[in-house]
Amino acid sequence: MQSRSMLFKVLRGSKSIRATQKSNTATESVPAHDIYNPLPFDKIPEPTGLPLVRTALDYTPLRGFDITRLHELWMKRHQECGDIYKERIGLKYWVFCRTKEDTERLFRSEGRMPFRFELPAVRELKTMMGYPDSIGNQKGETWHRLRQPVNRILLKKQTVWKYSKEQRDVCKEMVSYMERRRDENLEIPGYAEALQVWAFEMAGIFIFNTQVGLLREDVATEVAAVFEGSSRMLEYVGAGAIGGPWRYFLKPGLKKCLLNSKNFMLTIVNEQMSKKSIKGSLLEEIMSIETLTEEERESLLMDVLLGAIEATANTLAICLYCLAMNSEIQAKLRSEIKALTPEQISSGRAIDSMSYMNAFFKESNRLLPFTHGLPRQFDHDIVLSGYRIPAGITILNTINSTSNMNPDYFEDPHECIPERWLDKDKSKFMTTSGFGVGARACPGRFFAKQEIFLMLIEILTNFKVEYHHAPATSIIKATGVLSTEPKFKFISING
Ligand code: HEM
Structure with missing residues (x-):
């Protein structure tokens, strides 16, 4: 029988991405749940790809992208940017979060x-x-x-x-x-x-x-x-x-x-x-x-x-x-x-x-x-990891496969x-x-x-x-x- 620890090892991506803020600074400088005085959206850490195309190449065969292993890319981003990051995908920003506190806040903020x-x-x-x-x-x-x-x-x-x-x-x-x-x-x-x-x-x-x-x-x-x-x-x-x-x-x-x-x-x-x-x-x-x-x-x-x-x-x-x-x-x-x-x-x-x-x-x-990421959109702003996220942004909770x-x-x-x-x-x-x-x-x-x-x-x-x-x-x-x-x-x- 194969060793279990080998079997369940999380695959970590090998290619590096540059990030505007690294994990430690991202999490240490922001109070975990400062809902009363949140930092603005533009302060959320973000992988900085190339000019114009930004991170688009990471989603191509040139960088070995495999859509069925998208969760490995999320893991890599979280490792570089911290527990919360934003990324421009196509024309729109998405926000990715993975802590249990953000998970609770996200789903407790849902309406009917x-x-x-x-x-x-x-x-x-x-x-x-x-x-x-x-x-x-x-x-x-x-x-x-x-x-x-x-x-x-x-x-x-x-x-x-x-x-x-x-x-x-x-x-x-x-x-x-x-x-x-x-x-x-x-x-x-x-x-x-x-x-x-x-x-x-x-x-x-x-x-x-x-x-x-x-x-x-x-x-x-x-x-x-x-x-x-x-x-x-x-x-x-x-x-x-x-x-x-x-x-x-x-x-x-x-x-x-x-x-x-x-x-x-x-x-x-x-x-x-x-x-x-x-x-x-x-x-x-x-x-x-x-x-x-x-x-x-x-x-x-x-x-x-x-x-x-x-x-x-x-x-x-x-x-x-x-x-x-x-x-x-x-x-x-x-x-x-x-x-x-x-x-x-x-x-x-x-x-x-x-x-x-x-x-x-x-x-x-x-x-x-059984499910890797869970997306939600809100018709009101919400605060996650101390950052304000405006209404309408797609927020992907990645806790299942990155935490x-x-x-x-x-x-x-x-x-x-x-x-x-x-x-x-x-x-x-x-x-x-x-x-x-x-x-x-x-x-x-x-x-x-x-x-x-x-x-x-x-x-x-x-x-x-x-x-x-x-x-x-x-x-x-x-x-x-x-x-x-x-x-x-x-x-x-x-x-
Ligand atoms: C183990 C099997 C299953 C898994 C892992 C699964 C997983 C999921 C997940 C993760 C969602 C989205 C939930 C969310 O956004 O919070 C969903 C939605 C849905 N599932 Fe399942 N599902 C399963 C079996 C089933 C079965 C048996 C049915 C029907 C009898 C079903 C019908 C649906 C429908 C209709 C939705 C859409 C609900 C909506 O948008 O309001 N699923 N499922």
């Missing part, structure tokens, strides 16, 4: 309708699919109108728990799928795609009130091609996150791929609608919103469905990786699972309260972030130690969680956690998990993704 920031890449994708802009790009009352019905189903724990028995059945099917598909090395070829199909089936349970049944067959090529659509979509969004032309290299064939995904989803939606078995499902809830046009309803459904598949599948892969590298944690989780009765395992409430599982989930997000190895925050930061999260007094702003913070946080978080916990329970009950390939980190494709293929070895426990 927070705004992330608009991603033109997402709008382009939705246009390619023939839909209006996504919920994620909306703000104010328009956002609120879309978000309310989604919250009504997704954010009620009692509702989420109601689906756990059927979701557990899908996980059992996934285990038998895995048993059928293991090769001579006990690895599963195409496991990344299989995880997407699993995530789709799990979402189908609460969106359509039914299991679509894709895991009962070996994943057909045309189905795999459909999932390619959601994968490419994520890649495109990641590449478009900071503007610039990078996403356009990913465009060829994208529209066809997206339309395949759309048609596949719509076929299932229409089948389920005609069965009239959707009572109480998210599909029924969304399809009955009178204030939305039919197009808007379909578009919202697609947002939720596509949001649900990729992020959940990728997060499960990250958790499996952390487990594979830590057999003693597998053993501890098995003991926690054994303490539950079969009825409790099928009840969402008991799973939700598994303390070690919850701690392991948080620790996985710390080591290999996750900070020894002041986490003792032995390179080690996977779920126990550190059992301390209830720990500040909840040491990360932005994998799901974001506040009213804008992921509405699918209770479902996603339930699904991942259920699948980990089934896997740990049936297999020992190992990994024997190149060390992985979490890279950015909109959300965090394992940097290597999820080629795990699943060794049967029960003979």
